[in-house]
Amino acid sequence: MEKEISLKLDGKIDRLTNKTFKFDERIKEGWFSAVYFLKTKEIAQKKCENNEVIMQFFQKDHAVLCGTDEAIALIHTFSENPESLEIHSLKDGDKISPFETVLTIKGPYQSFGYLEGIIDGILARRTSVATNVYKVVKAARTSGTQKPVMFMGDRDDHYTQQAGDGYAAFIGGSTAQATHAMNEWWGKTGMGTMPHALIQLFEGDVVSASKAYKEVYPDDELMVLVDYNNDVITDSLKVAHEFKDELKGVRLDTSNNMVDKYFLRNEHLMGPFDPRGVNPELIFALREALDDEGFNHVKIIASGGFTEDKIRRFEKQHVPVDIYGVGRSLLDIKVGFTGDSVMLNGQPESKFGRQYRPNARLEKVHYQK
Numbered sequence: 001m002e003k004e005i006s007l008k009l010d011g012k013i014d015r016l017t018n019k020t021f022k023f024d025e026r027i028k029e030g031w032f033s034a035v036y037f038l039k040t041k042e043i044a045q046k047k048c049e050n051n052e053v054i055m056q057f058f059q060k061d062h063a064v065l066c067g068t069d070e071a072i073a074l075i076h077t078f079s080e081n082p083e084s085l086e087i088h089s090l091k092d093g094d095k096i097s098p099f100e101t102v103l104t105i106k107g108p109y110q111s112f113g114y115l116e117g118i119i120d121g122i123l124a125r126r127t128s129v130a131t132n133v134y135k136v137v138k139a140a141r142t143s144g145t146q147k148p149v150m151f152m153g154d155r156d157d158h159y160t161q162q163a164g165d166g167y168a169a170f171i172g173g174s175t176a177q178a179t180h181a182m183n184e185w186w187g188k189t190g191m192g193t194m195p196h197a198l199i200q201l202f203e204g205d206v207v208s209a210s211k212a213y214k215e216v217y218p219d220d221e222l223m224v225l226v227d228y229n230n231d232v233i234t235d236s237l238k239v240a241h242e243f244k245d246e247l248k249g250v251r252l253d254t255s256n257n258m259v260d261k262y263f264l265r266n267e268h269l270m271g272p273f274d275p276r277g278v279n280p281e282l283i284f285a286l287r288e289a290l291d292d293e294g295f296n297h298v299k300i301i302a303s304g305g306f307t308e309d310k311i312r313r314f315e316k317q318h319v320p321v322d323i324y325g326v327g328r329s330l331l332d333i334k335v336g337f338t339g340d341s342v343m344l345n346g347q348p349e350s351k352f353g354r355q356y357r358p359n360a361r362l363e364k365v366h367y368q369k
Contacts, residue, residue, distance in 0.1 A: 015091075015365070016069040018077045020185050028078050030114055037114040044110040054343035055116065056357060057103040057123060063335050064134045065094045065102055066168045067126030071119045072365055075105060079112035088362035093130075093171050101359040102337075109341065116339040123337040125161075126168040132330040133172025135308045140324055142315035148175035148323045150191070151182065152303060156328040169330065175323075193220065193251075199228040206235045207242050214246070221248040223301060230254065231261040232282065233289045240295040249299035249322070252278045252286070256305050278302050280319040287320040301325060 024031075030038045044051060068089045076082045086106035096102055102123070105112055133151065140147040151169035154162060159181070166182020176191040177183050183190055194213055202209040210224050222243060226235040236250045254260055256277035262285060263275045273281055283300060290298050302314075303325030311324055342356040343349065350356070 015072065016185060018073040021070055021073055023074065023077055027074070027115075027118065032118055033114045034117050037116060041110045041114045044108070044113070048109070051109055052107060052345050053109045053113070053341045054104055054106045054356065055113070055339050055341045056101045057119065057337055057339045058099050058101050058357065059096070059123070059127065059335050059337045060098045061131075061335055062098065063096050063127050063131040064172055065090055065096045065123075065127055066092045066130035066171045067123040068092050068103060070126065070164070071103060071122050074115060074118060074122065075112055076367055078115060079107075081107075081111060083367045085112060085367070087365040087367075088359075089365050090359075090361055091363070092126075094361070096127075099357065101357045101362065104362065106343075113341070120337045120339055124335055125333060126164060126171075127337070128333045128335045129165050129168035129330060130172035131335055132308070132332060133169045133174050133326075136306075136311060136324070136326055136330065137173035139308045139312040139315065142312050143318050147315075147321060149173070150175060150301075150303075150323060150325045151177045151330060152325045152327040153331050154178045154182070154327075157331050165331065193223040194225050196225065196228050196253075199225065204229055207238050210239050210243065214243070222246055223249040223251060223299075225253060226250045227252050227254045227260075229261075230258055233260075233262050233286050236286060236298075237289060237293060237295075240290060240293060240298055244295075245297065247295070247298055249301050250286075250290075251301035251303060251325070252283070253304040253325075254278050254282070278304050278306075280314060280317050283314075283319050283321060299323060303327075 026032065069092055072087060072089060075085065075087065079085060084107060087104070089103045090096065137149050140149050151166060151174040153165055157165065162179055162181035163184045166177040167185040169177060170186065178192050179190040194209065198213065199206055199209045202212065206224060206226060206228060210222065214222055224239045224247065226232045229235055232252050232254065239250070240247050254277050258277065259275045260282055262282065263270055273279065283302065286300060299322035300320060301323040302321045306324055306326045307329040314321055340350055340354045342354060348356060
């Protein structure tokens, strides 16, 4: 795109633009549109040239809306005569209700109709991620204190989705994102310290790996991954004694099919709970061990298989987790959008069971080059 298209909302430029999204030029050719939309576009051009429709978009859940900026930029980039279209929209981050209209487009069908499926897909994915994150963030304050949530979804989907997913996670309320790409749309950078691979390079010596990290990145807060040897309490205390106040946190990422050596050494502690993975009893024991050695300042970061329900269970039990890292569960597509043409030349005309649903919350979006 040679020119950036800015989107003005009530006179104020406050939406992301086409330059942000780096759209694939093949959208204009219909490459990503269902063929029946392309055929309808051609029929409209040849047989119903003077039509004017209103297309509205909605979904069926309580959700956190995301993707409107992207959808509007798409329309303004690839529709014909976009300056003549009338668009009203809610904004990214708005809480929405079932069947609430979130976006309307008014104009000739052949100008924009072939983009319907792409718009549905944008809104569905972005809103799903934003809503999933919002629910997890809400769960992380069940105990009364808001715990930070890190979005760690880089390994759970195709890398081309990172920028949009990271933005949606940001809209949903996540505290930090794992990659630079996830922060691209609003100009921040990724956050993280060490993977298991770093410890492997030092033959499982967590202290040596942490020393190397600290030497190469002296200005970073030291957050050490402590489950490599499946002995989180022993390794946490090792790095705590080595780095003392320089150690800011330890992260547990124990696989859900593993039982930490703490329980294997202390079989009398086993009881009516699942000892696998990152479980409440392990974190309680880790917190106690750190506090007993005078390391009250060291935060505990928990990751690995966390979901909204698991976080809520932890919070109800007042498990002493300070930060949650969540990945795959945040990428589930649970919200689907529908675009319907509901008005034709100023008169109601739509599929049976659908009707025009005006929404006073919608705001007019002004086209500006």
